[in-house]
Amino acid sequence: MHARAIAATTTALLGAVAVLMPTSALAGGIGGEPPLVIAHRGASAYAPENTLAAVDEAAERDIEWVENDVQRTKDGELVVLHDDNLRRTTDVEEVFPDRAPWKVKDFTTAEIARLDAGSWFGPEYAGTRVPTLEQYLRRVERHHQKLLLEIKNPVLYPGIEQQTLKVLGNEGWLDRKHVGTRLIVQSFSADSIRTVHALKPSVRTGFLGTPSVAELPAYSEFTDLINPSHGSISTGWVAAVHAFTGAHGSPLEVFAWTVDKASDARRVAGYGVDGIISNKPDAVREAVQDG
Template structure:
């Protein structure tokens, strides 16, 4: 058994006490965490819109996170909530359709909605993009995608459909798979399904599994992506002890960090990436490589 495996086994056996051990290395990847624009640069433009992608590009942020849901007629759209109420004018356009679930509206109906006015009058008329439209805009900016499959229990087969769209848009070629795409979910079953269907795709599990459970996740996830309030230096080190399905140490992308102090703390913990609504604030808070 090699050194990393021994360390991992020791950590799993010791449980909480092992989390107090110093990390054998600060980070699985580079010295400076990757900065990921959460739902685009969502502190400055309406989340999950093309405007938020554009703003991230304007700020010089390469990685963008988004959320994927499915319409009544089977179109994949980029939206965080499983209903349309919070971020669109759906109540005004379709007053008799409560509770305004995404799955109860066609793609054409959703395309009529204003997804920008709730954020600012300056963004009035912004639309809910399809996944294809979102990726086309990211391709225009040469950006990288952290794609979250939302609520997969509501959308049977969404993993295969998402992979099909990614393939059709050219995002499953060697270049994208190596450097520009990660698929994640809060559902371990969904992440496992993506890995089974397309083992070459880099995957992430959203959550904070116990140290004892990490070997199970390492079989199908390349990343463990917890909320920033749930981690410690010891936990991040424990994740890094394990090797993921592509033969590299598991990574940690933590969310949602929006201020300089929290960003520096996460970096000190040794995380590999920081997901943030304010990517410029986080970037500027981090030390140079």
């Protein structure tokens, strides 16, 4: 059947189901369990985002999953940072005042290691550094956590997918245990995720966005999750996503981002999402577990 016809049929059937479903019930995702809670950039409401301190804060709150962002330096190393420049979360303008616009790709790993990535958040975090991907993986491993890794701005960094997989492999993150239950690689770029799937089919992948139901058959060929902004979804859309089988033979899952309010957490849990990405993961977990 043509993809558009499949999508139309799925939407019609699931729309009828959605009308009968009590949206106030926090039924969770496909298995009926409360949604997973993922610490966005680590527990970034409590420590500087994407730092080892944020990983530690997530672990202190017994948050099993952490999310991070990967960029590449001038000398080809991978570092954990959300923005493609260093201004917002480091003191780069003070340390290197003549290097505007302070893009990550224009600085070496050693130069970035000199920067303070914590004082902007609070004086107690002064001296916190931007971690390399290796350092970040080792800290996540120390806490026996799981990782939702985002390949950020892949168009700026040709070949970053293969490089990311190499680092993951070198750090022991591509064995059966990790790829089976502890690792997901995601991106806003469908091409990037398609590349990851082609290079390492065993790795679970997620697409960041809210594609139409008609587009889902194409995405399901190379991804396992569709991860939308929480304000862009509905019960019917989540149910439609679940109706498709992903690249590893299981129903497509949905992780919604970025949810910090208890009311929003309960709302999207009622939609049936499988995961919620939050800066305040402990508060969100309490909201969805208590209903």
